[in-house]
Amino acid sequence: MKALITTVPFGDRNRQPLDALKHAGVEYLINPLGKKLKAPELADMVSDFDVIIAGTEPITDEVMAKGSNLKMISRVGIGLDSVDLMAAERRGITVSYTPDAPAPAVAELTIGLMISLLRSVQVSNLHMHHRRWHRYFGRRIATSTIGIIGTGRIGKGVIRHLSGFNCQRILVNDLHTKHDLGNNPVLEWCDKETIYKQADIITLHVPLTAKTKNMVRREHLELMSSHAILINTARGGIINEQDLFDMLNRGHLGGASIDVFQDEPYTGPLCDVDRCLLTAHMGSMSEDCRTRMEIEATDEAIRFLKNEPLQGVVPEDEYAVQREGL
């Protein structure tokens, strides 16, 4: 039994998942390219393996076609935009994921990015490292209207963290359902257009699907106020990167914080915009959450190989999203 671990780093801070594989008698290979694989690279690698313990690299129908032994995909994380669920279903490949584990890390990071952007921390830090001193004005969370698009596990976490900041107004929207957000008098459900127009801070916590691809593009960025800040710790492709660059470049928006990109590693033009705070897909990269994700995904793969009941099988509604283009 052989497992291909494509996501990197893996087992770096905590060897428990690797030890578990060894203990279960599973041979494993960790992605030898050390970076996010493209579909052809993965297709060249996959032939021998029973299981992929997967990151966010594209697991397309073509990839699966090359994996003649492939019986299971165990995603380290929550997003399923990278996995062709229809193809997996057709081919009888089981798909599991770890939807709860990354949320605490992403939600905390989002608050830090908000404050950094509101106060131009990243701009001041870049300049200070070039020995340029300038005291930037900023704004506060407490006096800002906050817009949260996506109120699942991560959006809820953001709202919880904001509870200690005396926020006056949090606008919320979700694609599908009005999640139960408790009895919080500062929350207002509204449509996305209202959020684009009225929020000082907009943070995205939706999955990448046919419906959210390119969800925030030129026409939406133009609705935002000139000082608004935009945060994407969800998935690359939800914001149109070229449109965002054009807008920032011509002076619109107070700033943006982008952790996820259409192509990773990212080396595009946003790298030249000082008030664009950039991080390398690090949302889930707290030691505790990353370790939990790796352990959960590995244990699930081992359960599958041992024919034990699974705990993280992707539910039908995730298939419906891809089947029906929701």
Added chain:
Amino acid sequence: MKALITTVPFGDRNRQPLDALKHAGVEYLINPLGKKLKAPELADMVSDFDVIIAGTEPITDEVMAKGSNLKMISRVGIGLDSVDLMAAERRGITVSYTPDAPAPAVAELTIGLMISLLRSVQVSNLHMHHRRWHRYFGRRIATSTIGIIGTGRIGKGVIRHLSGFNCQRILVNDLHTKHDLGNNPVLEWCDKETIYKQADIITLHVPLTAKTKNMVRREHLELMSSHAILINTARGGIINEQDLFDMLNRGHLGGASIDVFQDEPYTGPLCDVDRCLLTAHMGSMSEDCRTRMEIEATDEAIRFLKNEPLQGVVPEDEYAVQREGL
């Protein structure tokens, strides 16, 4: 009646304080050097003025000696380390300040700096702007032991903001009094040495006094764990900058965030340390807090000149700190 405004920027986002001076018939001059003044520069400037609406530049006995008309110092902010209160008392110069106004901005910024440091946001951002992609591991507030030295207005604000993060353990210390911090089961009063040894995050919210000058130096930095992070949004001089540089340079500490410096503008060796997050004394620089500070300090100066009751006179215990070297 003439007022010298030394702190810059001033009236930049909101002209209300300048309009108030004009309306009250007060002539004013805004610091023409556009940067924090040194004592001799201020001494050369001060001769004509009745009032200084002051930043953090040194208002020494020598400066006051040159201000033959000087009757009042109205500090825009809270710290009084820059004002020789003994000399002011001797010369019959009234000193007022705005101790409440900066706190909300400093407390919010502190949370943002914590998360940035815990997640290496500033390091990733520096690298991404050089098109270098690396996914850094980080830690979370929720799983960290937090140490807060100084539990006055700002330290209390930090504790309030942390209430939404599900912290397990917050160690607190104050120089003088055990402030009433409510009934919060995660708070533990302890001595500073315990904080240095046990906290993963240490943030300073004490004034600069004879007692806190050089309070955190080599021997204290050595007590901290190798991954600990240290934040100073209080005053330059509380942490020994050379010792901090030496420690960071030899790989000790996870990182540091320094907003305040012994000499400002700062251009010292910390500028070369990537994991030292640097900002340009921006703690109080949110538009709302800065405006409130400027309005309060200006209104106080006008009340003084009109011989109306003052609202922000520096209390006796601040004099005692300087008189008794507390």
